[in-house]
Amino acid sequence: MPVYLDIASVLEQEVRERYVPGDYLPPEGQLAQRFDVNRHTLRRAIDELVNTGMVQRHQGKGNMVIRQPSEYHVHSGAHFTKNLIEQGARPRCEVIQHRVFVAPMDIAANLGVVEGSKIIHIRTLRKTEECPRTIIDHYLANIEWWSILKNYQSGSLHEFIKRGLDIELERKETRVGAKTPTGEECRLLQITSSTPILRVKTKNVIKGTDMVAEFSTSNSRSDATEIVMEH
Structure with a gap:
């Protein structure tokens, strides 16, 4: 499995367990450092959460957890x-x-x-x-x-x-x-x-x-x- 999918899986579980709609994920730079990957790989992981409707990108603010379907x-x-x-x-x-x-x-x-x-x-x-x-x-x-x-x-x-x-x-x-x-x-x-x-x-x-x-x-x-x- 590609690394970015592993990261997406971890983040998805954390979103479900620790976050509520309106919360923001840690900055991408901080997450990239945590998972020891470059920002491109980290962004691909975030893309997975965006495409499944769990988070939404807000320019200048970060990645916000949104309400489920x-x-x-x-x-x-x-x-x-x-x-x-x-x-x-x-x-x-x-x-x-x-x-x-x-x-x-x-x-x-x-x-x-x-x-x-x-x-x-x-x-x-x-x-x-x-x-x-x-x-x-x-x-x-x-x-x-x-x-x-x-x-x-x-x-x-x-x-x-x-x-x-x-x-x-x-x-x-x-x-x-x-x-x-x-x-x-x-x-x-x-x-x-x-x-x-x-x-x-x-x-x-x-x-x-x-x-x-x-x-x-x-x-x-x-x-x-x-x-x-x-x-």
Whole structure:
């Protein structure tokens, strides 16, 4: 077994036994000296922990231990933010983009609207403990909601809709798959191109009806997310 994998194994065990999310590992120079290897070998060992989602590099600060994979529960009342809060995490939402745009064929088909219709698009980046976890693209069919949704800045989008529009959404359909990350996804999620993306496509309806109000696509770090199917 290569030396860097031996070092990674030792560090992984120490992280599990001695560290909590938010702690930093000793400086790389100190670890290289401890294991009697050069910094290149030590960095390869750290890369293993980064790729498995145990630590995250913070430029100028070091290597921080992060929370282990979050559970993504799939049922009709599931909400991303609520899921994380119930697991003791402190989720944060960053709105990257919100706009009105013309629906392409695939999005229009999922929303049940005519191709070329004007719809609302909101893209968010979800983090826990400052670790980026998921990019979500929300597509909403009712353009009349824009006067309210253009003010959305943080927190649960569904809670914002409930407060601002007195409308409650619930999950109707979920499709789970995997994909290779794009360069933009690697940048936003702070992952390497070898880390697969867990993709969840969801149709949400207005509660009590079959009217599809939202189609969303979430692209999550596969090393930081576990899907839980409830039956």
